[in-house]
Structure formats: C-alpha cells, structure tokens
Amino acid sequence: MSMSLVCVKDYEREAHRQLPLNALNYYKSGALGEVTVHENKAAMNRWYIRPRFLRDMSKRSLATTVLGHPVSLPFGVAPTAMQRMACPDGECANARAAAKNGTVFTLSTISTSSIEEIATHAPSSLRFFQLYIYKDRDVTARLVKRAEAAGFSALVLTVDAAFFGIRREDMRNKFILPPHLRMENFQDNDKKSTLVNSSAGGSGLKEYVTALFDTSVTWKDIAWLKRITKLPIILKGILTAEDALLGLEAGAAAIWVSNHGGRQVDGVPPSIEALPEVVKAVNGQCEVYVDGGFSEGSDIFKALALGAQMVFLGRPLLWGLTCGGEEGAHNILQILYRELDTIMALSGCATVKDITREMVIRKEYYSKL
Ligand SMILES: Cc1cc2nc3c(=O)[nH]c(=O)nc-3n(C[C@H](O)[C@H](O)[C@H](O)COP(=O)(O)O)c2cc1C
Ligand SMILES: CCCCCCC(=O)C(=O)O
Numbered sequence: 001m002s003m004s005l006v007c008v009k010d011y012e013r014e015a016h017r018q019l020p021l022n023a024l025n026y027y028k029s030g031a032l033g034e035v036t037v038h039e040n041k042a043a044m045n046r047w048y049i050r051p052r053f054l055r056d057m058s059k060r061s062l063a064t065t066v067l068g069h070p071v072s073l074p075f076g077v078a079p080t081a082m083q084r085m086a087c088p089d090g091e092c093a094n095a096r097a098a099a100k101n102g103t104v105f106t107l108s109t110i111s112t113s114s115i116e117e118i119a120t121h122a123p124s125s126l127r128f129f130q131l132y133i134y135k136d137r138d139v140t141a142r143l144v145k146r147a148e149a150a151g152f153s154a155l156v157l158t159v160d161a162a163f164f165g166i167r168r169e170d171m172r173n174k175f176i177l178p179p180h181l182r183m184e185n186f187q188d189n190d191k192k193s194t195l196v197n198s199s200a201g202g203s204g205l206k207e208y209v210t211a212l213f214d215t216s217v218t219w220k221d222i223a224w225l226k227r228i229t230k231l232p233i234i235l236k237g238i239l240t241a242e243d244a245l246l247g248l249e250a251g252a253a254a255i256w257v258s259n260h261g262g263r264q265v266d267g268v269p270p271s272i273e274a275l276p277e278v279v280k281a282v283n284g285q286c287e288v289y290v291d292g293g294f295s296e297g298s299d300i301f302k303a304l305a306l307g308a309q310m311v312f313l314g315r316p317l318l319w320g321l322t323c324g325g326e327e328g329a330h331n332i333l334q335i336l337y338r339e340l341d342t343i344m345a346l347s348g349c350a351t352v353k354d355i356t357r358e359m360v361i362r363k364e365y366y367s368k369l
Contacts, residue, residue: 005323007335008295008316015086015322022178023085025169026205027318030262032166036270037262040293043270047302047360052348060345062337064352066310067154067232067253067287069126072102073337074352075300078258078291078312079130079156079236084112084181086321087328092121094317097329099125101337106130106156106312109143112177114184119150128234130156133214133221139192143185144229155229156256160237162217164209165264176204222250234289237264239274241281244288254287254309261292261314272303279307297339304352305360 005011016024030037064074077098084090091113098105099122106128107118118127129147133140144155169175176195177183186193192212195204225233232253237260238244244255257275259268268274271292279288290303291312300311313336320332349355 005331007339008319008332011316011319011323011328011332012295015319019086019322022173022175025173026082026085026167026175027080027315029167029169030165030266031264032168032266034262034266036259036266036268037293039270040259040262040272041270041295043272044293044296044299044302046363047272047306048363048366049298049301049305049343049347050359050361051346052359055348055350057345057348057350060341060350062341062344062352064309066104066126066289067234069104069153071104071126071310073333073340074304074309075294075311075313075333075336075340076104077106077317078314079106079108079111079128079158080314080318081108081110082112082177082181082183083318083321085178086318087325089113089121089325090321092117093321093326094329095122095125095127096326097317097320097333098122100330101333103333104128104310107152109185110183112181112184115143115146115150115152117184119152123151127152128154128156130158130236131225132158132161133217134192134212135214136212137214137224141228144225144231146185148229148231152231154232154234154253155225156234156236157222157225158236158260159243160239160258160260160264161209162213162215164203164206165260165266167203167206167263170203170205174198174201174204219246219250222247222252226251236289238278239268239271241277244278244281248282248285252286254289255282256289256291256312257308258291258312272299272306275303275306275308297336297341297343300336300340301343301347301349301355302360304355305357307357 095105129152198207234254235247236256287309289310290308320328
C-alpha cells in the first residue's frame with residue numbers, strides 16, 4: 001500500500017481508481033441528483049470549532065462508552081452491504097480492524113460474510129447487527145436469534161429503507177453481485193442469497209428489496225421485535241424530533257441519526273444538521289449516534305460537540321478495504337484517531353466529555369457580530 005495515502009480523501013481517490021465500475025458506483029452513489037450526498041459533507045463546514053487554550057493537554061483519551069460498553073474511540077463502523085466487492089475478506093477484515101481499534105463494528109443483514117463468520121474472525125469485537133425486516137417475519141426472527149447466539153450486543157433496525165432509493169448509476173450498470181459472491185446470511189440457492197438481473201433492466205438490488213422487504217412495518221413492529229429479543233434496539237435513519245420521540249416511546253435504546261449516506265431520499269437534511277434537533281428532543285433519555293459524510297477528525301469533533309455519543313462511518317471503510325483489506329480499514333480508523341486526537345489537543349479537550357456544546361458554533365454567527 002502506498003505511503004502517500006494520508007487522509008480519507010486519498011483513500012477515496014485511490015479506491016475509485018482500483019474498483020470495478022459496478023462496485024464503485026454502488027458504493028459511492030446516492031439517490032437522484034445526489035444533493036444529500038454532497039450536502040452531508042458540505043454541511044460540516046457550516047459549523048466552526050471554538051478552541052480553548054492553556055489547558056493541560058499532556059494526558060488525553062478518546063475513550064467513551066456505547067450502550068454501556070467501553071470503546072477506545074468515539075467513532076465506529078456503520079453497516080454497509082456486500083463488502084467482499086472491496087476485498088476478499090470483506091466484512092471479516094472490517095470487523096477485525098474495528099476490534100483492533102477497540103471500537104464497534106456493525107454487520108449489515110445484506111453482508112457477504114455471515115453473522116457466524118464475524119464472530120469467528122473477530123471474537124473479541126464489540127459487534128452490532130443491522131436488521132432489515134423481510135416479508136417473511138420468520139426470516140428476520142431467525143437472523144435475530146443467530147445474532148444473539150453469535151455474541152452481537154445490539155440490533156440496529158434500519159427504518160429508512162423498506163423501499164429502495166432511486167440510484168441512477170446502479171440502474172445504468174444493472175447492478176448485481178459478482179457471480180462468486182452471495183449474501184452469506186442466507187442459504188445456498190435461497191433467493192435471499194443472490195441478486196438476479198432485474199426483469200425491468202435496472203438495479204438487481206432494487207428488485208431484491210421490492211420482492212423481499214416488508215413495506216408494512218410501523219412503530220408497532222418494534223414491540224414485535226422487543227418480544228422476540230432481549231438485545232437493545234437502536235433505530236437507524238431517524239431525521240426528525242417527532243420520530244426520535246416515537247422511537248423513545250417504542251422503547252429504542254438509542255437513536256441513530258442518518259440519511260443512509262444520501263442513498264434513499266435526496267433532499268433530506270444533511271445528518272449533522274438534523275443531529276441538534278434530535279439531541280434536543282431526546283433530552284438525554286437515550287444515546288444519539290450519527291453517520292453521513294464524516295471523513296475528517298474535525299467532522300467527528302463537531303458531531304460530538306453537538307451531542308452525538310458516537311459517530312459512524314460507512315464509505316470511508318469501504319475505501320480502506322479496497323486499498324488494503326484489513327490494513328486499509330485499520331489505517332482509516334488510525335487516521336481519524338490521529339486527526340481527532342490532534343484537534344482535541346489543540347482545542348483544549350483532554351477527553352471526549354470535554355467536547356461540549358459551546359465548542360462549536362454556526363458559521364453565520366461571525367457575520368452577525
Ligand atoms: C455501499 C453502502 C451500503 C450500505 N448498506 C447498508 C445496509 O446494508 N444497511 C444499512 O442500514 N445501511 C447501509 N448503508 C448506509 C450506511 O450504514 C450509512 O448510513 C452511510 O453509509 C453513512 O454515510 P457515509 O458513507 O458518508 O459514512 C450503506 C451505505 C453504503 C454507502
Ligand atoms: C435500501 C434498501 C436496502 C438495500 C441494501 C443495502 C443498502 O442499505 C444500501 O444502501 O445499498
């Protein structure tokens with residue numbers, strides 16, 4: 001791996017060079033005109049950091065907790081589907097890198113490594129399992145039982161994806177998995193384990209979601225999920241105070257602010273802009289996480305200051321896996337660790353708890369002075 005890859009952007013550029021078009025476009029693209037994909041990143045620059053000086057910064061720690069589990073970093077790995085398109089070990093490599101960095105790895109339902117493989121390859125990892133609800137509820141219930149048996153610590157129920165966002169690049173490419181790969185959480189020859197060419201000539205993944213995902217899911221189904229598991233349930237994809245409160249009422253252990261990396265509804269707010277509204281609504285009653293567009297230590301700092309307990313990263317790890325498998329994913333986490341540690345040190349924050357709300361401010365404040 002080239003030593004000239006020093007930031008997430010470098011890895012992104014290199015991954016774009018290396019990945020076959022089918023996989024690259026699936027990983028990078030968003031819905032419709034990709035305004036939200038762009039805004040997720042652009043919005044980071046609408047918040048400025050207010051550093052404080054002459055504080056003792058000689059001992060520092062980035063450690064925190066997530067649902068009571070100690071972690072070494074206030075950021076972790078978001079679920080992204082089909083990681084073996086990036087490197088041969090896919091999700092297993094990503095989970096090992098997360099474990100090595102003392103942070104949490106989230107496995108997608110639609111993964112190219114199975115629940116049990118993750119437990120075997122990263123036995124010491126803190127791992128969450130991301131859940132899609134299938135029309136056949138027994139399919140989902142079986143996944144839940146397997147995640148419990150394999151030592152996963154929480155379920156991440158994705159609420160923004162019962163339908164498939166309109167992703168033009170995938171339609172153009174007629175996206176399907178390369179033939180040597182399958183969704184490993186399902187049996188051989190099971191229609192849930194493969195993507196087939198769409199009869200409508202578009203994305204094979206859209207066809208999969210349309211055929212198999214339950215579009216009738218409502219808040220009431222969280223009660224169903226709670227009946228079949230003792231694991232804490234995190235709701236991923238919340239963008240409003242209203243839904244955060246409904247989630248709390250339904251018994252969610254945490255709210256994960258996300259717009260699915262801009263892949264579902266184009267035109268929804270960037271995650272960092274939606275975060276304060278959700279933090280305010282939840283008012284400390286549960287943890288709040290966020291993902292979407294985080295690629296610099298300074299981005300993570302801003303989200304922590306705005307009240308996120310944990311920041312999650314999707315695409316940056318895919319770029320790391322593409323460029324160097326487990327080592328590449330490890331490097332991404334290390335780069336962000338060093339960037340965040342340096343920003344904390346230079347801003348007067350020796351621990352994550354020191355990153356308080358007044359340490360960030362809207363850009364507009366300075367033009368009004
Ligand atoms: C290629 C790809 C696949 C994804 N697959 C899933 C998935 O299976 N389940 C899920 O809840 N979210 C999925 N997401 C959304 C991510 O969990 C996360 O919300 C998003 O990637 C965060 O934005 P970022 O990529 O800018 O970090 C996926 C995102 C990408 C880019
Ligand atoms: C949006 C419906 C599920 C697709 C499965 C993978 C995924 O979440 C993605 O963004 O792609």
